[in-house]
Amino acid sequence: MASKTFVRTLRTASKQKISAPSIPKRSFVSATATRPVVAAQRTALAAASQQQTRGIKTVDFAGTTETVYEREDWPREKLLDYFKNDTLALIGYGSQGHGQGLNLRDNGLNVIIGVRKNGASWKEAEQDGWIPGKNLFEVDEAISRGSIIMNLLSDAAQSETWPAIKPQLTKGKTLYFSHGFSPVFKELTKVDVPKDIDVILVAPKGSGRTVRSLFREGRGINSSVAIYQDVTGKAEEKAVALGVAIGSGYLYKTTFEKEVYSDLYGERGCLMGGIHGMFLAQYEVLRERGHSPSEAFNETVEEATQSLYPLIGANGMDWMYAACSTTARRGAIDWSGKFKDTLKPVFNELYDSVKTGKETKRSLEYNSQPDYREKYEKELEEIRNLEIWRAGKAVRSLRPENQ
Numbered sequence: 001m002a003s004k005t006f007v008r009t010l011r012t013a014s015k016q017k018i019s020a021p022s023i024p025k026r027s028f029v030s031a032t033a034t035r036p037v038v039a040a041q042r043t044a045l046a047a048a049s050q051q052q053t054r055g056i057k058t059v060d061f062a063g064t065t066e067t068v069y070e071r072e073d074w075p076r077e078k079l080l081d082y083f084k085n086d087t088l089a090l091i092g093y094g095s096q097g098h099g100q101g102l103n104l105r106d107n108g109l110n111v112i113i114g115v116r117k118n119g120a121s122w123k124e125a126e127q128d129g130w131i132p133g134k135n136l137f138e139v140d141e142a143i144s145r146g147s148i149i150m151n152l153l154s155d156a157a158q159s160e161t162w163p164a165i166k167p168q169l170t171k172g173k174t175l176y177f178s179h180g181f182s183p184v185f186k187e188l189t190k191v192d193v194p195k196d197i198d199v200i201l202v203a204p205k206g207s208g209r210t211v212r213s214l215f216r217e218g219r220g221i222n223s224s225v226a227i228y229q230d231v232t233g234k235a236e237e238k239a240v241a242l243g244v245a246i247g248s249g250y251l252y253k254t255t256f257e258k259e260v261y262s263d264l265y266g267e268r269g270c271l272m273g274g275i276h277g278m279f280l281a282q283y284e285v286l287r288e289r290g291h292s293p294s295e296a297f298n299e300t301v302e303e304a305t306q307s308l309y310p311l312i313g314a315n316g317m318d319w320m321y322a323a324c325s326t327t328a329r330r331g332a333i334d335w336s337g338k339f340k341d342t343l344k345p346v347f348n349e350l351y352d353s354v355k356t357g358k359e360t361k362r363s364l365e366y367n368s369q370p371d372y373r374e375k376y377e378k379e380l381e382e383i384r385n386l387e388i389w390r391a392g393k394a395v396r397s398l399r400p401e402n403q
Contacts, residue, residue, distance in 0.1 A: 069251040071220050074244040076107055082241050083109050089146025090114065091139055091165075092153035093121035096178050099208030100152065102128060103215045103247040111135065114142025143168040148242070150176040156367035158182045159189040166194065174198040174238060179263065180256035183228055185360040199228035200239035202246060203259050211247045220249020228256045264354045269347060283388045293391035301388070302395055 059068050074082075088111040090101045097113070104111040112135045115121040122136070130136040139161075143149055149169060151158055159182060169175055175197055177183070182191035183199065193199050203224040204211045214221050223243050227235045243251045254262075267273065279300055286296035311320040321329045353359050366372065383389060396402060 067253050069225065069240045069243070069253075071244040071249050074241055079241060079245050080108055083245070086110065086147045087112060087145050088148045088150060088242075089142040090150040090152060091142060092151070092157070093125050094152065094154060095208035096204070096211070097121075097152040097208065098124070098128070099204075099211035099215075100150070100178070100246040101125075101130075102212055104245055105135075106215070107245050109245055112137055112142050112145060114139040114146075140164075140168065146173070148174045148176055148238075150178075151182075152178055154367065155179065155181045155189070156364055156372075158191060159364060160368065162189070162191045166192075169194050169197055171196045174200065174235075176239075176242065177201045177228075177256075178203050180226065180228075180260035181264075181360065184256050184260045185357050188357055188360050188364060193229065195229070196231060197229070198231050198235040198238065200235050200242070201226040201228065201256055201259060202239055202243040202248065202251070203263065204246070204248065214249075215247035220244075220247055223248040223251050224254045224259050225251040226254050226256050226259055261351070261354055264359050265347075265351050268350055268354075268359070274343075274347075280386070280388060287387070293387060294395060297388060297391040297395055301392055 056073070057068050057070065058065055086109075088104060088109055090097055090104070090111055091114045093101065093113055093115050101111060101113055113125050113130050114137055115125060117138050125136050126132070137145065143165065149165075151165070153161060162182075171194075175193060177199075178201065180201055180203070182189045183193055186192050201224070203226075205222045205224070206214075211221050223246075225236075225239050225243050227239060230236065232238075240251055283296045283300045286299065287293065291299075308320055308324075311323055321332065324332070366375075369375070
């Protein structure tokens, strides 16, 4: 039976669950007839391919040597044997819980879900085929059954429920995170892990929905892997194996501290906050200078996300420049330095705010409020109603795949 303490603390936290939308498949067809691959690129590609051997590899990333792990060294049969005596208790069924849990189940591992009974997550888990009493339990029972406890609650919920969870993390268990937030900022979160257990991290570089969709496509997401505490001497091996089991293709070594710093910094910067701010600034200037909503959106968002960004993702910034007109590349190269010089002080301010814990304090205080969901929905509604995104909805409706 779940403890009243945990049920009470989790009830508030469960209201904060955010389900990331599924990522639609899209294909990108280059408008250019040939790919302008220069000799240096061919050499780099050849060198990289020579390094793709099984198991642990040492890779030169622009002059810095790093260790990378790959899934080919952990085939399904090896995973099943490695975890044959383990029960993976996955706590929380939000975006990451959903993606990682289903991938673990599809890989044949003994995974169970722990959430508040009859809450929204419980009902969603049932819809995904998890069976109460078999592999779906209340949190306390899941933890008692598990040998590896995968804490995938939201950051605020981890802090709120920790007093109920910590006593159940007895010697011999392993504690798993997908974000270094809670233990790194323990002065604020109060998540002080027991000293006699392994504490590991696998942080996919994308939403749980992407973790799931790439796995189903036979691909693997890039993930960070880190060790906070190694009591058994096998923590790193265990973390890598779990990383592959949840759907990672390649795993890059880091630390809990660096993972959380880079993650909070990145999502506030180029990944989400910064890019949204830049979109808004460019769009608003175009509108203020007399351009139509469709033209402003196409020049700001549509061309970026549907044409240029895919080129950068597939081949790099230099290839994207080479694929554009001479006029476009000249202007882009000239103005990139101006943007960097203007924005770098802002990014330094942001990094300082992350490292000092200011961003953590802000997140915990805001996301722990009882009316958090209502406030969040109001903010989302304001974003939905911005002209740029209303215009974007109309533009997307005209795409062939949406007809």
